[in-house]
Amino acid sequence: MGCEVSAASVPPKRHLCDLRMGDLALELAGLGLAEKKARYHAKQIFNWVYQRKVTDFEAMTDLSKLVRSHLKENFDLTPLGKVFEQKSVDGTQKFLFQLSDGKTIESVLIPAQDRLTICISSQVGCAMGCKFCNTASQGLMRNLEVHEITRQVLELSRVANITNIVYMGMGEPLHNFENVCRSVEILLSQEGLNFSKRKITISTSGLVPQIRKMNERLVGPNRVNLAISLNGSYDSQRESVMPINRAFPIEELMQACRDFELEPHRRITFEYVMLGGLNDNLEDAERVMKLVEGIPSKINLIPYNPHPASPYDRPKEEKVEAFHRYLLDRNVSAMIRHSRGRDILAACGQLKSKFDEVVSVAQ
Numbered sequence: 604m605g606c607e608v609s610a611a612s613v614p615p616k617r618h619l620c621d622l623r624m625g626d627l628a629l630e631l632a633g634l635g636l637a638e639k640k641a642r643y644h645a646k647q648i649f650n651w652v653y654q655r656k657v658t659d660f661e662a663m664t665d666l667s668k669l670v671r672s673h674l675k676e677n678f679d680l681t682p683l684g685k686v687f688e689q690k691s692v693d694g695t696q697k698f699l700f701q702l703s704d705g706k707t708i709e710s711v712l713i714p715a716q717d718r719l720t721i722c723i724s725s726q727v728g729c730a731m732g733c734k735f736c737n738t739a740s741q742g743l744m745r746n747l748e749v750h751e752i753t754r755q756v757l758e759l760s761r762v763a764n765i766t767n768i769v770y771m772g773m774g775e776p777l778h779n780f781e782n783v784c785r786s787v788e789i790l791l792s793q794e795g796l797n798f799s800k801r802k803i804t805i806s807t808s809g810l811v812p813q814i815r816k817m818n819e820r821l822v823g824p825n826r827v828n829l830a831i832s833l834n835g836s837y838d839s840q841r842e843s844v845m846p847i848n849r850a851f852p853i854e855e856l857m858q859a860c861r862d863f864e865l866e867p868h869r870r871i872t873f874e875y876v877m878l879g880g881l882n883d884n885l886e887d888a889e890r891v892m893k894l895v896e897g898i899p900s901k902i903n904l905i906p907y908n909p910h911p912a913s914p915y916d917r918p919k920e921e922k923v924e925a926f927h928r929y930l931l932d933r934n935v936s937a938m939i940r941h942s943r944g945r946d947i948l949a950a951c952g953q954l955k956s957k958f959d960e961v962v963s964v965a966q
C-alpha cells in the first residue's frame with residue numbers, strides 16, 4: 604500500500620488577526636517561552652501588525668528567529684483583498700473585499716465633520732430577512748471569521764484615519780456572537796488598533812438572548828455601545844418589516860434594553876428607518892416615545908433609501924420633520940440622520956456584494 608500524503612491534507616494556516624493578545628501569548632508560551640516573555644512578544648507582534656501595519660513576518664526585526672519562523676510556518680498575514688472601491692458625491696466610500704473562499708463583503712467609510720466612521724460587515728449575507736434591506740435578499744452564506752472582521756478595519760486604517768466603528772454592515776453581528784466579541788477585544792486592545800470603547804457600536808435587529816449575553820460578555824473595558832434597529836412602533840407593524848420580531852416581540856426587546864447595564868452618560872441608540880406611509884405617522888412617534896421611556900437613549904430617524912429590490916417608499920420630508928419635532932417637543936433625544944452614499948448603494952439597508960456585477964463591468 605502506498606503512503607501518499609496529498610496536498611489537501613495540509614491544513615490551511617490560521618490568520619494571525621484571529622488571535623487576541625492573550626491567545627497569542629499562549630501560542631508563544633507553547634514554544635517554551637516564559638509567561639512574561641511570551642506576553643512581551645505578543646505585545647511586540649500586535650504592535651507590528653496593527654500599528655506599524657506590516658504584512659511580512661520578516662519585517663518584525665525585534666523578534667527572535669525562533670518566534671519569527673514559528674509565526675511564518677503556522678500563520679498567515681496576508682492583507683484582505685480589496686477588489687473594488689467607489690466614492691459617493693458626498694464623500695462616502697464603499698469597499699468590496701474578496702475573502703479566501705471567493706465570497707465578498709462590503710465596508711463603508713463615512714466622513715463627517717469631526718469623525719470618520721467605518722461601517723463593517725459581520726457575516727456574508729444575513730439570515731434576518733428585514734424587508735427593507737438589500738443584504739437580506741442574499742440569505743445567510745456564512746459567518747465571518749474574527750480576522751475577516753478585524754482586517755476590514757486594519758486594511759482601511761492604512762489609508763484613512765478612522766475614528767469610529769459601527770457593526771452595521773452586512774449581517775446581524777449578534778448572530779455571529781463569539782467572533783464579533785473577539786474582534787471587539789482586538790480592536791480595543793491598546794497594542795492593537797487601540798479604539799476607545801465609546802467609539803465602537805454593535806447594532807442588532809433585536810436578538811434578545813444575545814443582547815442579554817452581550818450584557819454579560821462585553822463588560823468593563825470591553826463595554827462598547829449598543830444600537831437597536833427598531834423600525835416599528837407596534838408588533839404587527841414591526842413584524843411586517845422585521846420577521847425577527849415574531850421570535851422576540853417589542854416588549855421583550857425593550858425589557859432586554861432596560862436590563863442592559865449602561866455606564867454613566869451612556870445611552871442605547873435606537874435606529875428608526877422611516878418607511879413612507881408605513882411607520883412615519885405621529886401615532887408612531889407617540890408609541891416610540893412610550894417604548895423608550897425610562898431607557899437612557901437617543902433615536903436616529905433615518906428616512907428610507909429605496910433600492911431596486913424593495914417595496915417601500917421614501918417618507919415625505921414634512922412627515923419626517925413632524926415626527927422629529929413631536930419627539931423633541933417631549934424631550935426625547937432624536938436626530939434625523941440622512942443616510943450617506945445613496946448614489947453608490949452604500950447607505951443604510953443598501954449593502955449587498957456586487958462582485959458579479961463589478962466583475963462584468965470591469966471585463
Ligand code: SF4
Pocket residue numbers: 729730731732733736737738739772773774775807808952
Ligand atoms: S438590516 Fe441588518 S439584520 Fe436586517 S437583514 Fe439587513 S443586514 Fe440583516
